[in-house]
Amino acid sequence: MKVVGRLSYIVLGLASLSVAFSYPSLLGDISTLVAEKLGIYVPPILLSFLVFLSLTLTLFERRGFSLPLTVGVMSALYILPYIGGVPVERVPYVALSALPLSLAIVMAPYLHFLLGREKALQGLPESEWNAVVREELRVFLLSMVPGGMLLAYLLYSTALGTRPIALLPTYVVPVIALSIGLLLASVDRTEKPIEKTVLVMRGYLTAGDSFEVRRGSLYERGYELLLVGGTPVKRPVLISIEAENVPHYVLLKSPWDKLFLVKKGEVVEGNTRYVIFLPSTSRVPSFPDSASAPP
Amino acid sequence: MNWVRWLFLFTVLPLALAVITGAISLSYFSLLPASVLAFSLLFEPPSGFSVERSFSRTSLRVGEEVEVRVRLRVDRGVGAVVVQEIFSPALRVVEGSNRHVFFKRPGEKLDVEYSYRLRALKRGQHRISPVEVEGHHFLGLEGSNYALLLDEVTLKVSPRVPGIKRAVLRNVRGKPGTPPVAVTNLGFSSTEFREVREYRAGDPLRAINWKATARLNTPLVNEYEREGFLTVMFYLDASSSMMVGGLEENALETAVASLIPLVLHLLRRGYRVGLYILGHETLLTPVSGYASASTFTRTLTSVGISPKEESLPLAVERTRRVLRGALPVVITNLRRDNFSEIKEGMERLYSLTKNIPILMDVDVYPNLEFGELISTCKKGLREELRFPAIKLSENENGAVLQFLGVVR
Numbered sequence: 001m002k003v004v005g006r007l008s009y010i011v012l013g014l015a016s017l018s019v020a021f022s023y024p025s026l027l028g029d030i031s032t033l034v035a036e037k038l039g040i041y042v043p044p045i046l047l048s049f050l051v052f053l054s055l056t057l058t059l060f061e062r063r064g065f066s067l068p069l070t071v072g073v074m075s076a077l078y079i080l081p082y083i084g085g086v087p088v089e090r091v092p093y094v095a096l097s098a099l100p101l102s103l104a105i106v107m108a109p110y111l112h113f114l115l116g117r118e119k120a121l122q123g124l125p126e127s128e129w130n131a132v133v134r135e136e137l138r139v140f141l142l143s144m145v146p147g148g149m150l151l152a153y154l155l156y157s158t159a160l161g162t163r164p165i166a167l168l169p170t171y172v173v174p175v176i177a178l179s180i181g182l183l184l185a186s187v188d189r190t191e192k193p194i195e196k197t198v199l200v201m202r203g204y205l206t207a208g209d210s211f212e213v214r215r216g217s218l219y220e221r222g223y224e225l226l227l228v229g230g231t232p233v234k235r236p237v238l239i240s241i242e243a244e245n246v247p248h249y250v251l252l253k254s255p256w257d258k259l260f261l262v263k264k265g266e267v268v269e270g271n272t273r274y275v276i277f278l279p280s281t282s283r284v285p286s287f288p289d290s291a292s293a294p295p
Numbered sequence: 296m297n298w299v300r301w302l303f304l305f306t307v308l309p310l311a312l313a314v315i316t317g318a319i320s321l322s323y324f325s326l327l328p329a330s331v332l333a334f335s336l337l338f339e340p341p342s343g344f345s346v347e348r349s350f351s352r353t354s355l356r357v358g359e360e361v362e363v364r365v366r367l368r369v370d371r372g373v374g375a376v377v378v379q380e381i382f383s384p385a386l387r388v389v390e391g392s393n394r395h396v397f398f399k400r401p402g403e404k405l406d407v408e409y410s411y412r413l414r415a416l417k418r419g420q421h422r423i424s425p426v427e428v429e430g431h432h433f434l435g436l437e438g439s440n441y442a443l444l445l446d447e448v449t450l451k452v453s454p455r456v457p458g459i460k461r462a463v464l465r466n467v468r469g470k471p472g473t474p475p476v477a478v479t480n481l482g483f484s485s486t487e488f489r490e491v492r493e494y495r496a497g498d499p500l501r502a503i504n505w506k507a508t509a510r511l512n513t514p515l516v517n518e519y520e521r522e523g524f525l526t527v528m529f530y531l532d533a534s535s536s537m538m539v540g541g542l543e544e545n546a547l548e549t550a551v552a553s554l555i556p557l558v559l560h561l562l563r564r565g566y567r568v569g570l571y572i573l574g575h576e577t578l579l580t581p582v583s584g585y586a587s588a589s590t591f592t593r594t595l596t597s598v599g600i601s602p603k604e605e606s607l608p609l610a611v612e613r614t615r616r617v618l619r620g621a622l623p624v625v626i627t628n629l630r631r632d633n634f635s636e637i638k639e640g641m642e643r644l645y646s647l648t649k650n651i652p653i654l655m656d657v658d659v660y661p662n663l664e665f666g667e668l669i670s671t672c673k674k675g676l677r678e679e680l681r682f683p684a685i686k687l688s689e690n691e692n693g694a695v696l697q698f699l700g701v702v703r
Contacts, residue, residue, distance in 0.1 A: 068301055079312055102309070102324035106331055109301035113435050121377055124396045132375045135398035136433050139373060140331070143434075147330025154323045178306075178333060200443055208599050209385040209542060210419035230383075230419060230599040233542050238381040238424040240443050255602030267441035269342060274441050 003133050004114050008067050011107050012056045014100035015074035020048035021097030022078050052077070067115075071108040075101060096160045099151075110140060195271040197246060201225070201239045201261050203279050207254035209233050213241075222249035232256045246275050302328050331434070340437050341399040341430030343370030346378075346444040348426060353448065357455040360389060360414045365426060367397070369405035372440070374398070374433035376405060381424040384542060385417035386450065399430070415452040416543040418551065418596050423448045453596055454552040489518045490616075495580065497587045525622055526567040526581045528648075529554065530610055530640075532627035533574040533601045539628060539659055546628045546657040551595050553655075553687055554626060558591045569617055570594065573610050573627075574601025580617050607640025615647055623652040626687070629676050641682050654684040661688070 031044040056074060059065040065073070078101055114133060208230020216224030225239065237252065252259040261277035268274075306328040313322035344367070351362040367378050379394040391411030399405040415421070425447055430440035491507050494514035502516040531554060537547040561568050562585050569581030570591060579594060607625060611618070623644040629637060637654070644652040658673055660666030677684035 075308075079315075082312075082315070098309075098321055098324050102305075102327050105305045105308075106302065106328050110434070117375075117431065117435065121396070124377065124394050125392050128396045132396050132398045135400065136375065139401065139433050143331045143334030144327055145330075146334070147326040147328075150330075151323055151326045154320075154326075158320060178329060178336075182336060198443060200441075209383045209417060210421050210597065210599065229597065231417070231538070231542060231545070231547065232600060232602075233384050235384050236381050238427065240425060265438070267439070269344065269440055269442040272442070274443060276441070 003130055004111050008111055011104045012060060015071045015104040016052040016056050017049055018097050018101030019052045019074050019077045020045055022081050023048055067112045068109040071104050075105060194273045197243055197273045199241045199243050199275050201250055201277045203252055203259045203261060204236050205259045206232050206234050206257035213239055216253060222247040224251045224253055227254040250277050302332050306332060335434040335436045338373040338401060340432040340440045341369045341372035341374050341376045342440040344428045344442045346426045348445055354451045355415050356453050357415050357418055360412050362410055362412050364410040366408040369399045372399055372430055373401045375431045377429045379427050383421040385419055385421050386413045387416055389414045418452050418454040420597055421450045421452060454555055491515050492518050497590045526620060527561055528569040528581060528618060528621040528623050530625045531572050533572050533598055534604050535600060536628045536633060538600045546659050547600060549659055550626045550657050555592060555595050559588050562588050571610055571614050572598055573605045574603050578614060606636050608643055611640050611643045618647050621648050622650045623648055625652060626655040629656040629673055634676055638680055652682055654682055655687045656684055657687045
């Protein structure tokens with residue numbers, strides 16, 4: 001995920017750039033001070049950018065802020081002067097300055113999502129992951145093209161936002177876009193009848209290397225599956241069973257270990273309904289054969 | 296927070312900002328997140344999966360490899376497609392990978408093929424799961440699609456035994472002047488009735504006692520005494536004491552790898568062979584004839600470490616009805632803590648069979664760190680036992696040949 005790592009820093013840079021435009025007068029004074037004391041002239045925008053970039057990197061790297069949170073802080077810093085009463089007219093190219101930040105706030109949570117998904121799906125070949133991420137980013141950037149084109153048109157027609165026009169109902173544009181999207185998304189989603197239900201049980205426990213699955217005890221809202229045979233080893237298991245009724249839980253029991261699985265979700269693919277059972281993180285209830293059960 | 300909520304928030308935020316600050320132009324920046332959101336709603340997660348899978352073979356020996364080829368097709372949606380199969384740690388991926396991720400592009404069908412090679416590390420019937428396919432929306436907007444395609448496939452892995460088998464046959468047949476103990480299978484030529492017992496796989500149909508079967512509604516066969524053949528009764532210890540070493544190479548694996556060719560050889564030579572597996576309480580009643588070989592092979596190939604402990608004296612009691620006149624052979628890992636129990640069991644065997652039982656002591660300790668000391672200790676225990684005891688080591692034919700020498 002080197003691609004995502006690099007993009008994260010670009011996003012931080014974009015966010016810092018926008019904020020740098022928000023504080024021209026403050027940083028202008030500091031720039032003058034630096035020029036007087038050190039005799040080096042640093043343009044206020046550059047100085048401002050360096051200061052906010054350092055702040056961003058400190059929050060992200062040292063303080064461990066997530067990427068969306070860091071960009072969120074930068075967004076708050078960006079709007080702070082306006083809320084504090086700085087007249088918008090005094091900020092040169094206010095619309096243009098918001099452009100990098102608007103890109104950052106769209107990309108930051110997406111990159112965060114990609115990183116989170118990679119952690120959830122470990123063990124896949126890195127080269128394939130990188131290729132997939134590149135493809136996804138390409139589609140993601142493609143999705144920004146219509147909005148970007150409209151934005152470019154608006155910036156062009158309003159002289160980079162300095163002469164905003166009230167002719168176009170800008171407020172309504174996102175609402176219209178969302179409505180169209182929802183309408184299109186609802187097309188061709190007719191549900192097919194479910195012909196079979198498959199219980200899918202996944203877990204990691206000590207079981208035989210070549211076990212057989214047998215039905216064990218039947219409980220009120222779940223049942224037990226026995227993994228019999230083989231030589232004990234810590235291993236992943238994936239068991240699928242066709243079922244009429246969906247239990248609330250399943251207990252996987254090998255002679256050396258047991259695992260309590262609860263229903264974590266349902267997915268319908270074609271005419272099959274898959275009910276996924278994953279290990280429970282909550283306290284396992286007592287079973288008749290466990291020591292905590294009352295006699 | 297779900298990233299789609301962030302996206303929605305940042306669609307609304309510039310509008311709010313425009314209202315708060317009065318800078319109408321800030322509202323233009325709703326366009327980018329709104330565009331992404333609208334675009335993502337157009338596409339669903341990848342779905343319409345179909346898979347083809349082929350194996351270069353499904354029967355192999357330990358150390359051999361099998362190639363698995365998988366072809367995946369995805370018809371609809373946009374996003375990452377994760378495909379994987381799960382199998383026993385007794386199979387190791389030596390080339391390629393059993394987990395892959397691909398990207399399903401908009402407007403194109405995904406059609407990919409991959410392969411990987413698995414090496415069998417241990418005998419057994421190892422299952423390879425159905426192909427698990429997950430389709431993730433490219434923006435994580437909707438839940439993933441999931442499918443479990445095709446059936447489980449079982450790879451039958453036999454122990455690596457041919458070397459031992461060849462050595463056994465060459466050495467046994469090659470000794471001049473030693474008449475074979477048995478040359479043919481007697482079948483049912485004996486008329487001395489012994490008992491009626493339950494039908495077991497491998498029993499001929501003509502042995503079925505139809506009257507008794509009809510009366511008790513369970514298949515029963517007549518058992519007759521057999522003459523002229525030595526019965527060898529093996530007691531294989533499958534308790535946790537045999538789990539010395541790793542998953543791939545341990546005492547039980549060593550015992551099974553030696554026992555299979557030995558049993559096959561004895562059956563081929565006309566001996567009656569029986570087997571009892573301690574811990575599993577599995578009994579194969581002594582039978583003769585090579586037709587029974589598959590029953591023994593299947594049982595031994597699938598035997599694993601038992602979670603239950605069973606002492607040798609108890610096993611002897613449980614099998615006493617099949618012990619008459621048999622030569623008992625105990626295969627275990629002799630240690631100080633089970634020494635007295637094994638000695639007691641062997642004494643009991645002697646009293647029941649009037650044949651001196653043989654101990655095949657599995658010793659895999661020399662392969663382990665600091666194992667030489669334990670191995671030396673085991674040698675002392677074998678001498679202390681006062682019964683014929685043979686050391687059974689990994690990749691060593693000597694013990695099997697020595698045993699055959701004792702039998703003859």
